[in-house]
Amino acid sequence: MTEPAVRAAILGPGNIGTDLLVKLGRLARIDVRLVAGIYPDSPGLARAREMGVEASADGLDAVLARDDIELVFDATSAQAHARAAPLLEAAGKRVVDLTPAAIGPYVVPSVNLGSHLKAPNVNMVTCGGQATVPFVHAIDRVADVSYAEIVATIASMGAGPGTRENIDEFTETTAQAIERLGGASQGKAIIILNPAEPPILMRDTIFARVREPDAAEVEASVVAMVEEVRSYVPGVRLVLCECDGELVTVMLEIEGAGDFLPRYSGNLDIMTAAAARVGEAIAEQMLGVPG
């Protein structure tokens, strides 16, 4: 007998949606029944069909028309999700939002995975947020962060139209998550695109001003968090962890798992890996099975 699974759909068959489809395919508790886009000739819809999943070019309407779908992963854009969110909620579908629309509460698995498992809509912040908020939190829990600033540098090739059109939303949403989840009294986010060939791996720098500096405790907490994040994003590597008076500097490099997306796009991999982890926890809650 097969184990019970939650029936799910992916909205947005771009690079993120396809990589997510690969990752969700490995989870026993999630059964992806539909991938929906808006362009009939979208390569993403063709890829979904090749993988044996039903695909539709009717977008949101295709998802809303399906009563069997209980859980929706939205990998479109912030603007599209703002329109879709109330309709999905009215239809009683649970939503994991991968855009920076920030309608539901933020979830970063290594920080607050269990906090919003019953919320109708949870938001995955941004790729930069998924990469850096755990470390702001790791510093804050031992040293009390007054100000944290993150710089996310990604390969141009890894920044699709969604990221490019949502660049203001990226900086604003990431900054808010640094405060709300990371625990910084004030947060700031910067994103840089680098077109170098071959493409660079995702780089993230966290600068934190702390009220209670203790270099040994900070380093131990950061190293423990690297291990925690590596449990769902194996390509995270700590490049530098330095305490200079009240300033803590942490640098990370993130290599993707290479499921569908190329390995340099660690920025996209961390987003899909985190969304899959959150989706799995929500599915376990819906099914009433222990994780």
Add this chain to the structure above:
Amino acid sequence: MRVTIADTSLRDGMHSVAHQFNPADVRRVARGLDVSGVDVIEVSHGDGLGGSSIQYGIAAAEDEELVAAAVEVVERAQIAVLLLPGIGTLRRLAAVRELGATVARVATHCTEADISRQHLGWARANGMRAVGFLMMSHMLSPSALAEQAALMESYGADVVYVVDSAGALVPVTAAERVAALRQRLKIEVGFHAHNNLGCAVGNALAAVDAGASWIDGSLRGLGAGAGNAATEALCAALDRAGHETNADLFALMDTAEEIVAPMLPRPQIVDRDALLLGYAGVYSSFRLHAQRAAEKYGVDAREVLLELGRRRVVGGQEDMIIDVAAQIASARTA
């Protein structure tokens, strides 16, 4: 040719003073520039709106305070701001527009023009003059650069600049790029020079000959790396080359000499680090950051800059300077 002069002493010049100009400084310099007939005065953190950060340097004052100070004292000049998508946001642009800024200069790395769509479009739709800024222009061929410029034009830009952020262009390569944009675009073309190879004014003259009609400068050459084209020298040279500006040369000279020169913490010269920026094609703003990191880790700033050039680091990646300096230091002790 009639040339619009945009002075960036109070934006790019911020790099020379580690972003420490305060509203009182801004009032004095902006007043002098306005009296001197400069058409556009750019005022912002050196890395644009919202640039005040550990990454780029904490500013002495908020961008809004600086813009308000400049608006207060000018009678003729337009006040411009710089915005780098990924650092600054529309929210900040809207705030300075309310305060009286009328020109929005939106800067991207030269291959990434498509991240400026929201910001250029908003500026245009909200009655600001929209200016596109293609940074590190030496890294792209003239034809590829013109394609990126055409994207900015399609988003609503009134002017697109060839920006030599690394001071790596010489008159012939500057002119080729301006000419490619001039041929491709219906709108005006601008040029922003850095003096790392000692070519800033010469490049600006070559750019005007190739069809650029907006030229940046800064008093005394203030700015990142070896600085920009000195506005006073630029206007004098343009005049001698037979071009027209609205500048009053004596007033510009007096402002440079009496107001700006005493504010300079160090002479704005082509020193060995600045020269290396131009030679290796590295973002000019990295200079002071590289010098600080080199001192902290006990390495040669030139080694750090060369390695950054080799890694093809782009503008904004100041965090890589720390990483590279730390790596060079640890490779030495290993």
